[in-house]
Amino acid sequence: MSTDATYFADMEAKIPHGKTRTRFAPSPTGYMHVGNLRTALYTWLIARNQKGTFILRIEDTDQGRLVEGAVDVIYRTMTECGLSHDEGPDVGGPVAPYIQSERRDTYGKYAHLLVEKGCAYYCFCEKTESQEDSGDFSRGEDPCRSLTAEEVQAKLNAGLPYVIRQKIPREGSTTFHDAIFGDITVENSELEDQILLKSDGLPTYNFANVIDDHLMGITHVVRGSEYLSSAPKYDLLYRSFGWEIPTYVHCSPVMRDQHNKMSKRYGDPSYEDLKAQGFLTEAILNYVALLGWSPRGEQAEQEIFSLQELAEAFDIGGISKSPAIFDIGKLTHFNALYLRAMTPEAFHAVAEPYIRQAVKNPALDTKEIAALLQARCERLTEIPEKIGFFETLPAYEKDLFTNKKSKTNDEVSKAMLEAAIPALESLPGWTQDSIHDCLIGLAEKLAVKNAALMWPVRIAAAGCAVTPGGAVEICRILGREETLRRLRLGLEKL
Numbered sequence: 001m002s003t004d005a006t007y008f009a010d011m012e013a014k015i016p017h018g019k020t021r022t023r024f025a026p027s028p029t030g031y032m033h034v035g036n037l038r039t040a041l042y043t044w045l046i047a048r049n050q051k052g053t054f055i056l057r058i059e060d061t062d063q064g065r066l067v068e069g070a071v072d073v074i075y076r077t078m079t080e081c082g083l084s085h086d087e088g089p090d091v092g093g094p095v096a097p098y099i100q101s102e103r104r105d106t107y108g109k110y111a112h113l114l115v116e117k118g119c120a121y122y123c124f125c126e127k128t129e130s131q132e133d134s135g136d137f138s139r140g141e142d143p144c145r146s147l148t149a150e151e152v153q154a155k156l157n158a159g160l161p162y163v164i165r166q167k168i169p170r171e172g173s174t175t176f177h178d179a180i181f182g183d184i185t186v187e188n189s190e191l192e193d194q195i196l197l198k199s200d201g202l203p204t205y206n207f208a209n210v211i212d213d214h215l216m217g218i219t220h221v222v223r224g225s226e227y228l229s230s231a232p233k234y235d236l237l238y239r240s241f242g243w244e245i246p247t248y249v250h251c252s253p254v255m256r257d258q259h260n261k262m263s264k265r266y267g268d269p270s271y272e273d274l275k276a277q278g279f280l281t282e283a284i285l286n287y288v289a290l291l292g293w294s295p296r297g298e299q300a301e302q303e304i305f306s307l308q309e310l311a312e313a314f315d316i317g318g319i320s321k322s323p324a325i326f327d328i329g330k331l332t333h334f335n336a337l338y339l340r341a342m343t344p345e346a347f348h349a350v351a352e353p354y355i356r357q358a359v360k361n362p363a364l365d366t367k368e369i370a371a372l373l374q375a376r377c378e379r380l381t382e383i384p385e386k387i388g389f390f391e392t393l394p395a396y397e398k399d400l401f402t403n404k405k406s407k408t409n410d411e412v413s414k415a416m417l418e419a420a421i422p423a424l425e426s427l428p429g430w431t432q433d434s435i436h437d438c439l440i441g442l443a444e445k446l447a448v449k450n451a452a453l454m455w456p457v458r459i460a461a462a463g464c465a466v467t468p469g470g471a472v473e474i475c476r477i478l479g480r481e482e483t484l485r486r487l488r489l490g491l492e493k494l
Helices: 005-014 034-049 070-080 100-117 129-134 149-157 205-215 225-241 271-276 281-289 307-313 328-341 344-358 366-376 380-391 410-425 432-446 450-462 471-478 480-493
Strands: 021-024 053-056 120-123 163-166 173-178 182-187 195-197 220-224 247-251
Touching (some): 021 220, 034 070, 034 220, 034 307, 070 271, 100 163, 100 195, 163 225, 173 225, 173 247, 225 247, 380 471, 410 450, 450 471, 450 480
Parallel strands (some): 220 247
Antiparallel strands (some): 163 195
């Protein structure tokens, strides 16, 4: 089966050169786990830091694992995270198509070219589909490796199904270079003749990504360190074609703990899970960037980075060889810092849906409630449980009125409410300042510390020992009528 040299020359002519080109190439298998998001982020950051091109490629050749709607998850996540791509299935580009299943004919041509070069061979042995997908065959000598050209042609003429396997040299070793791990040498005898083209005509992952990375001009390949064992076979493929080898950047895994990698199977969160748990996208990205990378130089001690700041600071040399442990507590800390740094308007925008989960009454101002929450909230999902008392006064026991620090008990609290109710009733206006001045003045008149008055008023108004905001803010938001109704109920308890 002779190949067309013109075709390959035309493909080479399309390859962009002259600047950094990186790619994020996810498989559409359902969700974006933290490791995937980190790969996407690092790949984007390398391109942006070096004023290069960032490409989105969809690797869908493993048809058995495809999940409906998964491509939409990829697009949505990338958009939400601000990881804009310069080339991809939806925006096109000079080396389209960017979906592997649409490049099917390309892989076949390059696989047959390798056969012609003597670097691959037809294998007619019966293998299971799962073996073909993984390339996990016995390392024993494959009988098809030594078939003569005539024997191969006879089998092809007979229509026998075949796969194409890489012909790994039996002698010597292969040394490849990784930007994180340095030079790694592997004896060729330890490498198996991996499948390149399956019997259905689709490539294996290990073959397709090499072909696509070359034809798309990829200069830096970012992937998990679990692919280090495949890297020598990738190197041999590049050398077989006479192609320049890209810079490999193998990132160590993100771990749940010292011994276990993060896995959806064990309930570890995906990006969408973290969003649903009340984390901001910006905080997630900032934390994920530091899972295995540290800034250097003047920014060595800096933790909080905007996406643009990350792009300016990111360098491959800051990536660690050591696995990174995902710490939900640390992410929560980051999230709290981000929430508190937001403008009041921006915080209200993200908090309002959570406020309205608990506070349905349209008369209650969500902006005023948000102002109470911003400094007291670590995750957005905490909001409903903190403010449910605004909607409905919860059942509570009168022992809440007793507080040692405020020097209150049932008797003191009863006296305070008996004085506060008429004082608040007589206010000409119901503003923050008027309520504050009324209660502070009343405490002075009663010759008690402010806390002795504010504690029972807040308990009666909220029915909770812990609230965002104090008595004045809570009374202001509840309004005069509802506040006085609740204070009278509290007095009845006493």
